[in-house]
Each structure stands twice: as C-alpha cells, then as structure tokens.
Amino acid sequence: MRREAEHYRVLVETTTAVLWGARPDGSATSGSETWSSYTGQTEVEHSGFGWLDALHPDDRAKTLERWLYSVKHEIPYEAEYRLRRTDGAYANVISRGLPLFDGEHKVREWVGTVQDITALRRSELAAAERLKQLEDAQRMLVASERLAAVGELSAAVAHEIRNPLGAIFNALNMLRREMRHPLLDVMTEESDRLNRIVGDLLDFARPCEPRFSGESITKVIHQALSSVDLSSRGIDVQLQLTNEVDQLPMDGRLVRQLLINLFENAAQAMPPVGGKLQIRTERTDDALSLYVSDNGPGVPPHLRERVFAPFFTTKATGTGLGLAVVKRIAESHGGSVELEPVQVPGAHFRVEIPLSARP
Ligand SMILES: Nc1ncnc2c1ncn2[C@@H]1O[C@H](COP(=O)(O)OP(=O)(O)O)[C@@H](O)[C@H]1O
Ligand SMILES: [Mg+2]
Numbered sequence: 001m002r003r004e005a006e007h008y009r010v011l012v013e014t015t016t017a018v019l020w021g022a023r024p025d026g027s028a029t030s031g032s033e034t035w036s037s038y039t040g041q042t043e044v045e046h047s048g049f050g051w052l053d054a055l056h057p058d059d060r061a062k063t064l065e066r067w068l069y070s071v072k073h074e075i076p077y078e079a080e081y082r083l084r085r086t087d088g089a090y091a092n093v094i095s096r097g098l099p100l101f102d103g104e105h106k107v108r109e110w111v112g113t114v115q116d117i118t119a120l121r122r123s124e125l126a127a128a129e130r131l132k133q134l135e136d137a138q139r140m141l142v143a144s145e146r147l148a149a150v151g152e153l154s155a156a157v158a159h160e161i162r163n164p165l166g167a168i169f170n171a172l173n174m175l176r177r178e179m180r181h182p183l184l185d186v187m188t189e190e191s192d193r194l195n196r197i198v199g200d201l202l203d204f205a206r207p208c209e210p211r212f213s214g215e216s217i218t219k220v221i222h223q224a225l226s227s228v229d230l231s232s233r234g235i236d237v238q239l240q241l242t243n244e245v246d247q248l249p250m251d252g253r254l255v256r257q258l259l260i261n262l263f264e265n266a267a268q269a270m271p272p273v274g275g276k277l278q279i280r281t282e283r284t285d286d287a288l289s290l291y292v293s294d295n296g297p298g299v300p301p302h303l304r305e306r307v308f309a310p311f312f313t314t315k316a317t318g319t320g321l322g323l324a325v326v327k328r329i330a331e332s333h334g335g336s337v338e339l340e341p342v343q344v345p346g347a348h349f350r351v352e353i354p355l356s357a358r359p
Helices: 002-014 032-039 050-054 056-075 120-177 182-205 219-225 252-269 324-333
Strands: 018-022 078-082 089-100 107-116 213-216 238-239 247-250 276-283 287-294 336-339 348-354
Touching: 018 032, 018 089, 018 213, 018 238, 032 050, 050 056, 056 078, 056 089, 078 107, 089 120, 089 324, 107 324, 120 182, 182 324, 213 252, 219 247, 219 252, 219 276, 247 252, 247 348, 252 324, 252 348, 324 336, 324 348
Parallel strands: 238 276
Antiparallel strands: 018 107, 078 089, 089 107, 213 247, 276 287, 287 348, 336 348
C-alpha cells in the first residue's frame, strides 16, 4: 500500500496537468496547488465554486451546468472551456473528473484533471485556415485555366469564321448591286451580327497589352461616340468634361474600345425614345474618373457583381464579353471599372484611369 501510494504521489508531482478535487455536492476542495499556480487564484479563492471566476465569463454558465449534471447523476465529467492563466491570457483546456465511491456505493469525492489543449486547438485552426486557402487557390486556378482554354478556343473559332464571313459580305454586296430582295436585307443584317460576335470574341481572346502614349481623353471620347450609332436612335448625348486634365498615359485604341463597349450597352438599354447618355469626367488625386450613365432600366442589384464576368449576358443575342473586355482594359491601365450603386434610375459606370502610367 505504501509503495503504491508513493508511486502515485510521484506521478502527481511530476504531471504537468492541473489536478483538482471536489466534495460529493460538487463544491471544490481547497488546496489544489497545481490550480493555484496555473491560474494565480489562491487555494481558498478556488474552493467551493470560486474556481468559476478563473473561467472566461462566456464559458462559466455552460461549464457549471455540465458539472452539476455530472454531480447529480454521478457520471464522469468532461468539459472544454477557456481558463485564465497567471499572465492573464486564456488557455483552451479540457477538464475531466470521476466520482470515487465508498463501500455503500455513495460518492465519497471527485478527482479530476485540467489539461491545456491551446496548442492543439491553435494548430487545428491553422490547419483549417491553410486548407481553406489551398481550396480557394485551386478553385481560382481551375477557373482561370478554363477561362484561358475558352479564350483560345474563341480565338481559333473566330478566326475560322472571319474569312468565310468576309466572302459572304463580298457576295452580298455584289448581289445587292444586281438585284433587290427583302431576304438580302435579312442576310446582311444577320451577317453583321455574326461579325459583331466574332469581333467580341477576338477582342476578348486577344492579349491585352497596352502601348502607353500620351493621348487626349477628349479626343478618344469623341472617336468612340462617332463609332456608335447614337443619332439615328435619337439618343441625346450630354458631355461634361473636366479641363483640369486631358493628356493621359494610355493606349488610345484600347480606351476607345472600352468606351465603345460601354456606349453600346447604354444604347441597347435605352428606351426607344428619350434616350439620354451622359459622359462626365472628373479629376481625383491621382486618377481621372470617367462616368458613363444612361436612363435605361439599370442593372438589378443581384446581378451587379456578375455583369463583368465573361459570357454573362441577359440579352438574347449578346455575347457577354463587352464588360469583361472593359474590365480588362481598365485593369491593364492600372485602373478599374465599377457599376455605381446610385439611387437615380439607369446604369452608372465609373472607370478610373491613373494619371501616371502604372500598368
Ligand atoms: N447600360 C446597361 N444597362 C443595363 N444593363 C446593362 C448595361 N450594361 C450592361 N448591362 C448588363 O450586363 C450584361 C453584360 O454586358 P456585356 O458584357 O456588354 O455583354 P452583352 O452586351 O453581350 O450582354 C448585359 O447583358 C446586361 O444585362
Ligand atoms: Mg455589351
């Protein structure tokens, strides 16, 4: 008996776990040295139910409820909670306890341990975080690879279509000189549409590498306006251009393309009569903000994020590439494009182009 007692005394002295004891009614006995040195509570402070004060306030009620449940039913106790250490920081711990019975099967006392599992919880969290990062990275990789493949395919198909389409255009023009037929108009119209789709695909598939040179934004805006058929649709164009800056480091051809795409969308969204297209520029600290607004139905809030995604379209004959190209051109200039959440009806796009080239 003595040898066994000594055996356990040494075990207790060398363990790093906190040891505690409690009476049959659940109140802690005083005198747990390990608890005192871990929490800084005196041996009297932690006795009774004083030990609860060393728990994180949010964990107290739950832990007490658990403990009293075990006490009442005389079953093993296990609880995880945050315990304040002497340095004031909270550790994640697991406390376990067992009832010891006397000869009449009544609980004589409780003994238990508290183990610090902070490192375990922390590495679990870190592992979960790392896993999430990996999953995100993989998802992005898959998406970008698929997009790259789609881009290549689009370019190949568009190229193949371009030549026969050119031949059809020529043939149509010759036919129209010789004869008149309503079906010829249909064919011309549809070929035009095909040509536009092929153009969109090629714009999207072509790598976007701007050649920066100083260009007048006013000139580029006017060029873009004249490339879109606005007057025959009776669209009222309102220009409000700042004269604080005009020359910008940009690729004029690409920015013209960007504007054409925005103007075309605006024109398509407008009511048949009373269409208004507003173009406004404004100098900010280090960029030129370019606003393009129309008085069409606007973009519903739930689609706001999606309109810039390639191939997203709500139009029967759309390619969904216009805004994807806008975004790419803006970003290739170190700028950005956003759909502004404005209360005024219509769609309001804001493009930012930095005043100093930062591709
Ligand atoms: N000015 C606008 N007003 C309302 N909706 C717009 C406007 N511009 C773009 N959108 C929405 O964004 C979608 C994507 O536009 P875009 O990328 O140019 O492709 P597409 O014009 O071929 O549909 C459109 O189908 C439309 O739903
Ligand atoms: Mg479009």
